[in-house]
Amino acid sequence: MTSIRVRQRRRATEEQSESAEQTEAAEQILPELEDRGWLHHATAFSHTSFWSVARRLPHLVREAVALAWSTSRVDTVASIGLNIAAGVMTTFGLLATSNVLRELFASGPTPDRVRAAAPALVLAALAVMARGGLGIAAGWAQARLTPLINYEVELRMFEATTAVDLAAFDDAGFAEEMDRARNRGVTEAASIVDDTVNLITGVVGVVATAAAVTVIQPVLLPCLLLAGIPQAVTAVRMARRQYLAMLARITRRRRMWMLGTLMANRHTAAEVRAYQMRGFLLAEYRRVMSIEARAQILLVRAQTTTRVLGASVAGLASFAVYAVLGGLLLGGVVALAAAATALLALQAAHNSLGTAVQATNSLYEDALYYQDFRDFLDRARTHTRAVGGEPTSGFETIDLDEVSLRYPDTGEPAVDRVSLSVRKGQVVALVGENGSGKTTLAKLIAGLYRPTSGTIRWDGVDTVRLDPYDLGAQVAVMSQDWWKFPFTAGQNIMVGRHDRSAGQSGPSMVDAAESAAAHEMINGLPRGYETLLDREFKDGHDLSGGQWQRLVAARGLYRDARLLICDEPSAALDARAEHALFQNLRRHPDRTIVLITHRLANVRHADQIYVMKHGRLIQQGNHDQLMAEGGLYRELFELQASGYLDVPDHDGREATSGVVQG
Numbered sequence: 240m241t242s243i244r245v246r247q248r249r250r251a252t253e254e255q256s257e258s259a260e261q262t263e264a265a266e267q268i269l270p271e272l273e274d275r276g277w278l279h280h281a282t283a284f285s286h287t288s289f290w291s292v293a294r295r296l297p298h299l300v301r302e303a304v305a306l307a308w309s310t311s312r313v314d315t316v317a318s319i320g321l322n323i324a325a326g327v328m329t330t331f332g333l334l335a336t337s338n339v340l341r342e343l344f345a346s347g348p349t350p351d352r353v354r355a356a357a358p359a360l361v362l363a364a365l366a367v368m369a370r371g372g373l374g375i376a377a378g379w380a381q382a383r384l385t386p387l388i389n390y391e392v393e394l395r396m397f398e399a400t401t402a403v404d405l406a407a408f409d410d411a412g413f414a415e416e417m418d419r420a421r422n423r424g425v426t427e428a429a430s431i432v433d434d435t436v437n438l439i440t441g442v443v444g445v446v447a448t449a450a451a452v453t454v455i456q457p458v459l460l461p462c463l464l465l466a467g468i469p470q471a472v473t474a475v476r477m478a479r480r481q482y483l484a485m486l487a488r489i490t491r492r493r494r495m496w497m498l499g500t501l502m503a504n505r506h507t508a509a510e511v512r513a514y515q516m517r518g519f520l521l522a523e524y525r526r527v528m529s530i531e532a533r534a535q536i537l538l539v540r541a542q543t544t545t546r547v548l549g550a551s552v553a554g555l556a557s558f559a560v561y562a563v564l565g566g567l568l569l570g571g572v573v574a575l576a577a578a579a580t581a582l583l584a585l586q587a588a589h590n591s592l593g594t595a596v597q598a599t600n601s602l603y604e605d606a607l608y609y610q611d612f613r614d615f616l617d618r619a620r621t622h623t624r625a626v627g628g629e630p631t632s633g634f635e636t637i638d639l640d641e642v643s644l645r646y647p648d649t650g651e652p653a654v655d656r657v658s659l660s661v662r663k664g665q666v667v668a669l670v671g672e673n674g675s676g677k678t679t680l681a682k683l684i685a686g687l688y689r690p691t692s693g694t695i696r697w698d699g700v701d702t703v704r705l706d707p708y709d710l711g712a713q714v715a716v717m718s719q720d721w722w723k724f725p726f727t728a729g730q731n732i733m734v735g736r737h738d739r740s741a742g743q744s745g746p747s748m749v750d751a752a753e754s755a756a757a758h759e760m761i762n763g764l765p766r767g768y769e770t771l772l773d774r775e776f777k778d779g780h781d782l783s784g785g786q787w788q789r790l791v792a793a794r795g796l797y798r799d800a801r802l803l804i805c806d807e808p809s810a811a812l813d814a815r816a817e818h819a820l821f822q823n824l825r826r827h828p829d830r831t832i833v834l835i836t837h838r839l840a841n842v843r844h845a846d847q848i849y850v851m852k853h854g855r856l857i858q859q860g861n862h863d864q865l866m867a868e869g870g871l872y873r874e875l876f877e878l879q880a881s882g883y884l885d886v887p888d889h890d891g892r893e894a895t896s897g898v899v900q901g
C-alpha cells in the first residue's frame with residue numbers, strides 16, 4: 240500500500256514538474272500564440288461603431304425580411320402581420336381600460352358606475368384575449384422560419400466554400416474568416432430574422448401604447464421616451480463590447496479548438512501516445528485557456544460596470560417620470576382616470592420598449608456576426624472563378640510559358656519561371672528533392688492553381704479563357720495528401736466521377752478497382768464495396784495506408800480523364816501493388832500522365848523527365864539523356880540504385896520495379 244502511495248505521489252510530483260517545464264517551454268517556443276487576431280481584423284472595426292450600425296439598421300431589417308421572404312412567404316407575412324394586429328389590439332385594450340376607469344371614477348352610485356363600465360370592460364377583455372391569441376400565432380410562424388433559414392444559409396455557405404479557388408485556402412485570413420462565418424455568422428442569420436420580428440413587435444407595441452396615450456393625454460408622451468433611453472444605450476454598449484472582445488479572442492479560440500481536436504480525435508490518438516505528447520498538449524491548452532479566461536473575466540467586469548451605470552440612470556429616469564406624472568396630477572393637467580391609465584400604458588410601453596431595445600440590441604450584435612457571413616460570401620466571390628468561357632474537351636499540347644507561383648506571405652516562389660510542354664499521350668515525370676516545387680507545378684498544370692505570372696495554354700488558348708468546369712473535367716489528380724473520405728468503399732471510387740451519365744464512357748467501378756489492385760482488398764471487407772470506411776460510425780471499417788492509397792488510385796482511374804496527375808501514387812504501396820498500378824498507368828494514346836515520384840526506377844521509361852530544384856527547372860530529357868548528361872538526376876538515381884546493387888534478384892537480373900511502360 241505504502242509503496243503504491245509513494246509511487247502515486249512521485250508520479251503526481253513528476254507530472255507537476257513536467258507540466259511546469261512544458262508550460263515554460265511552450266511559452267518560449269510558440270510565439271505564434273501572441274494575440275494576432277487584431278491584425279487579421281484591422282478592417283473589421285470599420286463596421287463596429289454605433290452609428291455605422293445604426294445607419295445600417297434599415298438595410299439590415301430589409302435584408303432580414305428578404306431572407307425570410309425567400310425562405311417562406313407565408314410565415315414571413317404571418318410573423319409580421321399577426322404582430323401588427325396584436326399591436327392594434329393593445330391600443331384598443333388601453334382605450335377600453337381608460338373608459339372603464341373613467342366610468343368607475345365618475346360620480347354616482349357604485350352599481351350604476353359598474354354597469355356603465357361593463358361594455359368597456361368586455362371590450363378590454365376581448366382585446367387582451369385577441370392580443371394573446373395573435374401573439375401566439377405570430378410566435379408559431381416565427382418559430383417555423385428558424386430551421387428553414389438555418390438550412391438555407393448553411394447551404395449558401397457551403398456553396399461558397401466549395402466554389403472558391405484552392406489558392407484561397409493558403410490565405411490565413413480567408414481560413415479565419417471562414418471559421419468566423421461558420422461558427423457564428425451562419426447561426427445568426429435566423430437570429431436576425433427573429434430579432435427583426437421582435438423589433439417590429441416591440442415598435443408596434445410602443446406605437447400602439449403611444450397612440451393610446453396620445454388619445455388619453457398627449458402631455459404624457461415624452462415620459463414614454465425618457466423612460467426608454469438609458470435601457471437602449473446600455474444594451475447597445477454591451478453588445479459592442481462583446482463583439483470587440485470576440486474579435487480580439489478569435490485567434491486564441493481557434494488555437495484552443497485545434498488543440499482540443501488533437502487531444503480528442505481518433506486520427507491523432509496513436510501519435511499523441513507514441514510521442515507522449517499528452518503533457519505538452521495539456522500545458523499548451525492550459526496556457527491559452529488561462530489567457531482566454533482572463534480576457535473573458537475582463538469582459539464580464541466591463542459589462543457589469545456598464546450594466547450598473549445603465550441601471551442607475553434608468554432608475555433615475557423612472558423616478559423623474561413618476562415625478563412628472565405626480566406634478567401633472569397635482570396641477571390638474573390630467574384627470575385621475577387618465578393618470579391611472581397612463582400608469583398602465585407606461586408599464587405596457589416599458590415592456591414593449593424593452594422588447595424593442597432587446598431586439599435592437601440583439602440585432603445589432605447578431606448583425607455584426609451575420610456581417611461576417613456576408614463579408615465571407617463577398618470575399619469568397621473574389622476567390623471564385625467566373626463560370627463560362629471557351630469550352631474544351633481535351634488537348635493536343637499543354638504549354639507552360641515562364642510560369643511562376645508564389646504562395647501568399649512567402650518569400651521565394653515555389654515555382655519559378657518554368658517553361659515546358661506536355662503532349663497528349665505522353666508520360667511526363669517531375670523529379671527533384673523535397674520542397675523543390677513538383678507538387679505545386681503539378682497543381683498548376685492541373686489548373687488547381689493559377690500562376691502568379693506566366694501563362695498556361697491548352698492548344699494555344701490561355702487557360703484563363705477556358706471554361707473552368709470543362710477544364711477540370713479533363714483532369715484527374717491522385718494527390719499525395721489524400722483525404723480518407725468517410726464514405727463506403729464504392730462511393731470512395733465513384734466520387735471520382737459521380738456525375739457520369741449512363742452513356743458516358745469510362746471504366747466501371749470494379750474495373751477501376753482492379754486496375755489499382757484494390758478489387759480483392761475491397762471484396763475482403765465485411766460488406767465489400769458497401770463497407771463504410773470510417774470507424775467513427777457504426778459498422779465502420781478502416782484501411783491501412785497502402786489500402787487507402789489503392790482506393791485513391793482506383794478513384795483517379797475511374798475518373799478516366801485526359802490528364803492524369805499522379806503525385807507519389809505508390810508511396811504507400813507494397814511491391815506487388817505498385818507493379819500492378821504502374822502496369823495500368825502505361826501509355827495510352829488519349830491520356831497524358833504527369834508522374835511525381837521519388838522512386839526513380841518508376842520514371843525510367845517516361846517520355847520526358849523534368850528535374851526541379853528550388854522551384855526552377857534545371858534539367859530535362861529522357862532517362863538515358865539525363866544519365867549521360869550527369870547532374871542532379873544521375874546523382875539521385877545512382878544514390879537510390881546503390882541501395883539495390885548488393886541485392887540481385889533471384890534470377891540474377893538487374894533489379895527494377897514496375898515502371899511506366901510503353
Ligand SMILES: Nc1ncnc2c1ncn2[C@@H]1O[C@H](COP(=O)(O)OP(=O)(O)OP(=O)(O)O)[C@@H](O)[C@H]1O
Nearest residue numbers: 409646649653671672673674675676677678679680
Ligand atoms: N500551401 C502552401 N503554402 C505555402 N507554401 C507552400 C504550400 N505548399 C507548398 N509550399 C512550399 O512550396 C515549396 C514547394 O512545395 P511542393 O510541395 O511543391 O514541393 P515538392 O517538390 O512537391 O516536395 P515533396 O517532394 O516533399 O513532396 C516548399 O518550400 C513548400 O514549403
